[in-house]
Amino acid sequence: MSSKNRSTAPSQNLDLPYFSELENSELNLAIDQLIHTFLRQSRVTSDRSLEELEQGLLLHEIPEEGQSESAIVKELKELIMPHAINTGSPCFIGHMTSILPNFIRPLAKLIASMNQNVVKLETSKITTLYEKQILATMHKELYHHPDEFYQNPFQSGQTLGVITSGGTLANLTALECARDKSLEAFGNIEELGVHAGLNKAGFTKSVVICSQLGHYSLKKSLGLLGIGRNNLVTIPTDSNQRINLQLLRKTLDSCRAENVHVTALVGIAGTTECCSFDPLDQMAKLAEEYGIHFHVDAAWGGAFIFSKKYKRLLKGIDRADSITIDGHKQLYLPMGMGIVLFKDPELARLISTEAQYIIRHSSKDLGKVSIEGSRAAHAIYLHAALKLIGRSGYERIFDKNIALTDRFSGEIRKKKEFQLITTPQANIFLYRFLPPEFRGQKSFSIIDNKTIDTFNIQLQEAQSQQGRTFVSRTLFRQLDGTTIVALRVVLANPLTTLRHCRQVLYDQLEIAAKLDS
Numbered sequence: 319m320s321s322k323n324r325s326t327a328p329s330q331n332l333d334l335p336y337f338s339e340l341e342n343s344e345l346n347l348a349i350d351q352l353i354h355t356f357l358r359q360s361r362v363t364s365d366r367s368l369e370e371l372e373q374g375l376l377l378h379e380i381p382e383e384g385q386s387e388s389a390i391v392k393e394l395k396e397l398i399m400p401h402a403i404n405t406g407s408p409c410f411i412g413h414m415t416s417i418l419p420n421f422i423r424p425l426a427k428l429i430a431s432m433n434q435n436v437v438k439l440e441t442s443k444i445t446t447l448y449e450k451q452i453l454a455t456m457h458k459e460l461y462h463h464p465d466e467f468y469q470n471p472f473q474s475g476q477t478l479g480v481i482t483s484g485g486t487l488a489n490l491t492a493l494e495c496a497r498d499k500s501l502e503a504f505g506n507i508e509e510l511g512v513h514a515g516l517n518k519a520g521f522t523k524s525v526v527i528c529s530q531l532g533h534y535s536l537k538k539s540l541g542l543l544g545i546g547r548n549n550l551v552t553i554p555t556d557s558n559q560r561i562n563l564q565l566l567r568k569t570l571d572s573c574r575a576e577n578v579h580v581t582a583l584v585g586i587a588g589t590t591e592c593c594s595f596d597p598l599d600q601m602a603k604l605a606e607e608y609g610i611h612f613h614v615d616a617a618w619g620g621a622f623i624f625s626k627k628y629k630r631l632l633k634g635i636d637r638a639d640s641i642t643i644d645g646h647k648q649l650y651l652p653m654g655m656g657i658v659l660f661k662d663p664e665l666a667r668l669i670s671t672e673a674q675y676i677i678r679h680s681s682k683d684l685g686k687v688s689i690e691g692s693r694a695a696h697a698i699y700l701h702a703a704l705k706l707i708g709r710s711g712y713e714r715i716f717d718k719n720i721a722l723t724d725r726f727s728g729e730i731r732k733k734k735e736f737q738l739i740t741t742p743q744a745n746i747f748l749y750r751f752l753p754p755e756f757r758g759q760k761s762f763s764i765i766d767n768k769t770i771d772t773f774n775i776q777l778q779e780a781q782s783q784q785g786r787t788f789v790s791r792t793l794f795r796q797l798d799g800t801t802i803v804a805l806r807v808v809l810a811n812p813l814t815t816l817r818h819c820r821q822v823l824y825d826q827l828e829i830a831a832k833l834d835s
């Protein structure tokens with residue numbers, strides 16, 4: 319490839335073609351071709367096992383001299399892309415990651431090319447303002463304060479929310495605020511550390527309370543925040559996989575009696591395992607009564623706010639002190655996009671940090687409150703998606719996915735080869751395969767369940783390895799406290815139809831027949 323270095327003086331002899339602004343159209347064409355091939359395949363992935371792939375991977379030595387682009391294209395085409403997962407396949411119905419709208423690709427190119435860093439205004443300018451504006455839009459959607467409230471979302475010291483790399487960081491940010499706020503009277507926890515704060519306040523320890531279906535990011539957060547992973551108190555769920563309110567109240571009372579500090583109560587709007595919705599309204603009431611920060615983890619289910627029919631699942635979410643929503647889940651944005659919103663724009667003041675060379679006291683830099691430092695201008699994706707898809711576009715996707723979930727789970731319920739484990743409340747549910755000797759049985763002994771578990775593990779692994787269709791697998795805790803292996807369906811891809819769902823079952827029956835023989 320010829321290089322035309324158009325700059326002057328010192329760099330003249332670098333002989334590196336890559337820093338001119340001339341576009342490399344050959345590479346562009348080749349990459350576009352790879353993308354089309356990848357997205358058009360009907361399979362989920364190749365049938366190559368991880369062990370085989372590991373063996374084929376040699377240690378990459380850094381070449382002394384830069385190599386040709388065709389070498390990279392060849393590697394992508396032959397070694398990487400066939401063995402990655404086509405998360406956009408309509409038969410990939412086991413995880414929260416699915417297809418992206420096609421406008422994301424050109425936008426990704428633009429965002430990468432502009433290379434803004436929204437950590438500070440000096441490297442982002444209007445893109446920081448856009449982020450604040452889009453956060454105000456989301457805030458209004460969830461909290462619907464009066465219009466005056468949103469007139470100037472750009473004031474320094476006012477934080478309606480933070481865009482993060484995902485739900486994990488969004489939950490961490492919310493809990494950090496909750497921790498600092500709840501101990502504010504005893505000092506600045508960011509400076510003192512949580513231990514000193516608890517000591518001063520006379521508490522023995524601090525806990526966070528959620529249902530047993532809380533996402534594991536909460537545990538990680540508690541480790542990071544110095545509260546301790548063991549101090550996530552999980553409350554059993556009822557027959558609808560919602561937090562048991564009586565047990566919750568009992569736990570709150572015993573925390574009080576034992577002088578245990580409660581950093582936050584977390585309600586889940588769309589559990590990762592089966593998309594159940596905690597009774598947010600009642601939880602908010604309890605949190606108010608006990609004077610505790612109420613966080614709602616709506617990483618998955620928050621987006622249902624756009625559906626007139628299903629926003630009822632989120633009733634009470636506007637009473638939360640903070641809310642997590644994932645952009646890269648049901649807002650159909652690319653990986654690396656979460657959102658945390660704060661009811662009170664002053665809350666995040668407690669976690670803000672200043673640095674002389676970069677973030678000064680009165681600045682409006684986003685890096686002041688964000689746990690992450692350098693960040694891309696991902697707000698552009700969110701802005702574009704809300705504009706292009708629109709409220710009713712999202713609504714149609716959710717309504718369709720939930721209706722499909724009802725039909726598919728209904729079919730499973732009727733089949734003797736399968737057992738439905740959770741009745742869907744939205745678009746995720748659990749079921750399992752029943753080997754012939756267990757069909758028609760109403761209840762299962764622990765030994766029965768062991769046998770069925772083993773079979774379902776083998777079945778799920780074989781299906782995953784085959785690479786044509788996919789559901790995931792989890793351990794489901796039953797009301798009696800015992801656990802069983804369950805297959806997990808997530809219907810998020812707008813292109814998935816009942817035909818694809820049936821294909822998943824068909825593959826399972828075929829694999830099961832082989833496993834049995």
Ligand SMILES: *Cc1c(COP(=O)(O)O)cnc(C)c1O
Nearest residue numbers: 484485486533535590615617618
């Ligand atoms: C996915 C999920 C998270 C974590 O989000 P990431 O984007 O994977 O970090 C947290 N909570 C719930 C309920 C989730 O479903």
